[in-house]
Amino acid sequence: MAIEPINMNEFQELAKQALPKMYYDYHTGGAEDQYTLKENVEAFSRILFQPRILLDVSRINLSTTVLGYNLSSPIMLAPTGCHKLAHPEGEIATARAAAACKTIMVLSCMSTCTVEEVASSCDAIRFFQLYVYRRRDVSAQLVQRAERCGYKAIVLTADTPRLGRREADIKNKMITPELKNFEGLMSTEVDSEKGSQLEAFASEILDPSLSWKDIGWLKSITNLPILIKGVLTAEDAVKAVDVGVAGIIVSNHGARQLDYAPPTISVLEEVVQAVGGKIPVLLDGGIRRGTDVFKALALGAQAVLIGRPVLYGLAAMGENGVRRVIEMLRDELELTMTLCGCCSLKDIARSHVQTPRDRLRSLL
Numbered sequence: 001m002a003i004e005p006i007n008m009n010e011f012q013e014l015a016k017q018a019l020p021k022m023y024y025d026y027h028t029g030g031a032e033d034q035y036t037l038k039e040n041v042e043a044f045s046r047i048l049f050q051p052r053i054l055l056d057v058s059r060i061n062l063s064t065t066v067l068g069y070n071l072s073s074p075i076m077l078a079p080t081g082c083h084k085l086a087h088p089e090g091e092i093a094t095a096r097a098a099a100a101c102k103t104i105m106v107l108s109c110m111s112t113c114t115v116e117e118v119a120s121s122c123d124a125i126r127f128f129q130l131y132v133y134r135r136r137d138v139s140a141q142l143v144q145r146a147e148r149c150g151y152k153a154i155v156l157t158a159d160t161p162r163l164g165r166r167e168a169d170i171k172n173k174m175i176t177p178e179l180k181n182f183e184g185l186m187s188t189e190v191d192s193e194k195g196s197q198l199e200a201f202a203s204e205i206l207d208p209s210l211s212w213k214d215i216g217w218l219k220s221i222t223n224l225p226i227l228i229k230g231v232l233t234a235e236d237a238v239k240a241v242d243v244g245v246a247g248i249i250v251s252n253h254g255a256r257q258l259d260y261a262p263p264t265i266s267v268l269e270e271v272v273q274a275v276g277g278k279i280p281v282l283l284d285g286g287i288r289r290g291t292d293v294f295k296a297l298a299l300g301a302q303a304v305l306i307g308r309p310v311l312y313g314l315a316a317m318g319e320n321g322v323r324r325v326i327e328m329l330r331d332e333l334e335l336t337m338t339l340c341g342c343c344s345l346k347d348i349a350r351s352h353v354q355t356p357r358d359r360l361r362s363l364l
Contacts, residue, residue: 014316031164037255040286043263052341072102078305079129081110097322099124119149159230161208164257234274272300290332
């Protein structure tokens with residue numbers, strides 16, 4: 001009988017056993033030296049708790065809202081591409097798990113199930129992640145299809161004028177999977193004898209001219225709220241507020257774009273302070289434990305998004321695996337809140353954590 005995994009590392013090991021090397025490497029890999037990939041996870045380990053004791057924690061409430069939508073916990077599903085490489089049911093299985101866990105799934109436009117298939121599979125609250133392509137008409141059609149299908153927000157990925165250098169994909173000659181959303185819109189075939197076909201495809205279609213002024217264009221083609229994903233500095237956070245987006249996701253693209261970009265948790269507080277409560281700030285990158293979720297909330301995130309853990313659960317056990325991953329993080333968060341003396345998310349305060357910067361300050 002298979003042993004039930006009890007933490008995220010064990011789910012990752014099961015995924016590694018289940019997947020062909022090319023697909024496992026695609027889902028897990030980062031850019032170049034993978035410094036940021038390691039740091040995304042390890043930066044959390046340098047933040048310590050300052051728990052409170054002798055508080056009544058007999059009832060713990062994990063519920064929250066994001067853009068007015070009720071969630072059972074502050075754990076959302078980040079946009080990740082090509083779920084059918086992890087499991088035959090692909091994004092449909094992921095969406096059903098999100099619905100069962102009463103949370104939001106952000107569907108990647110690089111999905112292997114269509115916007116429409118995912119929408120009709122279950123009643124999850126769904127956001128749609130968008131890249132802006134050289135062919136703006138393709139981006140516009142994807143946005144309008146998502147809006148018609150009841151997706152509740154557009155998540156614009158803003159850190160990808162070109163695809164980062166993912167050396168495992170180059171070595172494995174990563175093949176572009178069937179990206180269903182583009183059928184009838186544009187070809188995903190590329191002529192590339194060497195290296196990653198996915199990288200060659202991306203370099204053909206991504207628009208490197210995308211800039212702040214294009215937020216106005218995006219607003220003109222949809223009534224949905226727009227979140228910007230890929231913010232890592234206070235300056236860009238202020239600009240995002242100025243152009244009128246509905247939310248910010250502090251993200252370095254799961255460390256798949258610019259290596260030696262800072263780990264997201266290390267810049268979260270700076271972004272939150274720059275935003276000044278005007279719009280919600282979310283965080284992705286490196287979440288592997290409920291303790292990580294608590295730390296992000298203490299530093300000002302309204303919720304977090306998980307990427308690779310979802311794919312590990314999907315590869316290991318399909319829909320049930322994704323569900324278990326979400327539940328595992330939720331259970332760990334509940335325990336962390338109990339042991340820190342917090343009955344609800346609003347009780348989680350900055351004073352519950354101590355960062356490396358705090359320790360440095362105390363020495364001065």
